[in-house]
Amino acid sequence: MVRHARLVSVFVLLGIGLLCGSCLSDRSPPTGITAEFSTQAPSGLLQCTKLAASSVKQTIGTAGGTMQIGPHVFVVPSGALAQPVTISAKTAGGTGNAVDFKPVGLAFLKPASLVLSYANCSTTGSSTSKQVAYTTDSLAILYYVPSSDNASGQQVTGQIQHFSNYAIAW
Numbered sequence: 001m002v003r004h005a006r007l008v009s010v011f012v013l014l015g016i017g018l019l020c021g022s023c024l025s026d027r028s029p030p031t032g033i034t035a036e037f038s039t040q041a042p043s044g045l046l047q048c049t050k051l052a053a054s055s056v057k058q059t060i061g062t063a064g065g066t067m068q069i070g071p072h073v074f075v076v077p078s079g080a081l082a083q084p085v086t087i088s089a090k091t092a093g094g095t096g097n098a099v100d101f102k103p104v105g106l107a108f109l110k111p112a113s114l115v116l117s118y119a120n121c122s123t124t125g126s127s128t129s130k131q132v133a134y135t136t137d138s139l140a141i142l143y144y145v146p147s148s149d150n151a152s153g154q155q156v157t158g159q160i161q162h163f164s165n166y167a168i169a170w
Helices: 002-024
Strands: 054-060 065-069 072-076 085-091 098-102 107-117 131-135 141-144 147-150 155-162 165-169
Touching: 054 065, 065 085, 072 085, 072 098, 107 165, 131 147, 131 155, 141 165, 155 165
Parallel strands: none
Antiparallel strands: 054 085, 065 072, 072 107, 085 098, 098 165, 107 155, 131 141, 131 165, 147 155
16 A cells, blocks of 8 residues: 555656646746747848948937938837837947847837848848848847838838847848
């Protein structure tokens, strides 16, 4: 009887361990960010010649507004913000065309548009559409936002819901 009780105890402990282990994989990322992958699979960030670093700070209200960040344009539509917000944007000045926005986490009531230029990038031999990628501070791609590529204008426009870092991917 003692052996049977020990055997039942071992199985109960194993069952609890398995249940706890399976719950760990269901947890959300610690940042609360969920990935929304597009159906296209770009190969990575587009490599470009170095741009001069630039930064802009501007207050945009409920009527919306436009910011020019180096060769890139950020457009907030009317009604996207519930109150005026001072927005900071800067280009890193590196070999990838990326923009860093603050305040981090600012969410829009309507999607805003980010138009990224790739006029300084080499696209020779590539017919792949460019996309706007949401990235980490170190420019690792988290996911791709809905984008449209204007190859003749060498610009890609992405619809963004919140602030952080964005870059051109292909």
